[in-house]
Amino acid sequence: xxxxxxxxxxxxxxxxxxxxxxxxxxxxxxxxxxxxxxxxxxxxxxxxxxxxxxxxxxxxxxxxxxxxxxxxxxxxxxxxxxxxxxxxxxxxxxxxxxxxxxxxxxxxxxxxxxxxxxxxxxxxxxxxxxxxxxxxxxxxxxxxxxxxxxxxxxxxxxxxxxxxxxxxxxxxxxxxxxxxxxxxxxxxxxxxxxxxxxxxxxxxxxxxxxxxxxxxxxxxxxxxxxxxxxxxxxxxxxxxxxxxxxxxxxxxxxxxxxxxxxxxxxxxxxxxxxxxxx
Numbered sequence: 001x002x003x004x005x006x007x008x009x010x011x012x013x014x015x016x017x018x019x020x021x022x023x024x025x026x027x028x029x030x031x032x033x034x035x036x037x038x039x040x041x042x043x044x045x046x047x048x049x050x051x052x053x054x055x056x057x058x059x060x061x062x063x064x065x066x067x068x069x070x071x072x073x074x075x076x077x078x079x080x081x082x083x084x085x086x087x088x089x090x091x092x093x094x095x096x097x098x099x100x101x102x103x104x105x106x107x108x109x110x111x112x113x114x115x116x117x118x119x120x121x122x123x124x125x126x127x128x129x130x131x132x133x134x135x136x137x138x139x140x141x142x143x144x145x146x147x148x149x150x151x152x153x154x155x156x157x158x159x160x161x162x163x164x165x166x167x168x169x170x171x172x173x174x175x176x177x178x179x180x181x182x183x184x185x186x187x188x189x190x191x192x193x194x195x196x197x198x199x200x201x202x203x204x205x206x207x208x209x210x211x212x213x214x215x216x217x218x219x220x221x222x223x224x225x226x227x228x229x230x231x232x233x234x235x236x237x238x239x240x241x242x243x244x245x246x247x248x249x250x251x252x253x254x255x256x257x258x259x260x261x262x263x264x265x266x267x268x269x270x271x272x273x274x275x276x277x278x
Contacts, residue, residue, distance in 0.1 A: 179211025
């Protein structure tokens with residue numbers, strides 16, 4: 001997907017600019033959507049620490065992750081609501097450990113898990129600077145996350161992310177989840193942007209990147225662990241970065257050179273930043 005640059009001031013020798021955009025000109029990028037967990041927040045590390053604190057074992061993350069994926073898939077398929085998913089997931093996790101817990105015991109474990117987890121969240125080191133760049137570039141920002149509502153909104157607020165976002169789309173509030181196109185389109189609609197004017201960035205190749213591409217958005221796969229080097233490959237049209245520190249350069253090289261972010265008035269912070277980058 002290509003994006004068109006806003007017309008600059010023509011040189012004295014250049015012919016007059018056409019009156020209006022060329023019919024073939026691609027749209028300008030106006031909106032960047034970002035996943036939250038393991039894209040902005042180091043969710044995996046926090047959950048690892050929490051499971052270790054609760055069980056005394058440091059080897060349970062793969063089991064928890066597998067059970068979580070299975071239960072989220074049921075949510076995405078409409079077979080399970082977010083209001084009961086967390087309890088069912090914990091019940092299944094304990095059963096896999098040979099612990100047959102009743103409803104109250106599962107609820108107690110889940111409450112303790114959430115309490116410990118709430119003290120464990122941390123942003124990745126590359127997040128704040130990237131968000132500040134995107135804001136200074138004049139782009140709108142939306143969080144698009146497969147999570148439950150109150151829990152995710154509290155996490156976003158507690159880590160200081162809320163002021164960066166113009167809109168937050170949460171699966172638990174919308175009743176759909178990525179990769180359903182409605183998740184991506186809901187953010188576009190809320191901010192008055194066409195999907196073709198939007199790029200989505202996330203750590204899941206299928207759920208985030210391919211889902212966004214199928215929904216008509218530009219797609220960026222954040223491959224923090226370098227899994228693409230061990231066999232997983234992004235399809236054509238999906239860009240890959242290993243850090244959010246690479247995102248501004250990607251937007252400049254793949255999008256800004258043909259138009260994103262649009263040029264701003266001279267002397268504004270966004271214009272000064274654009275001049276330094278370009």
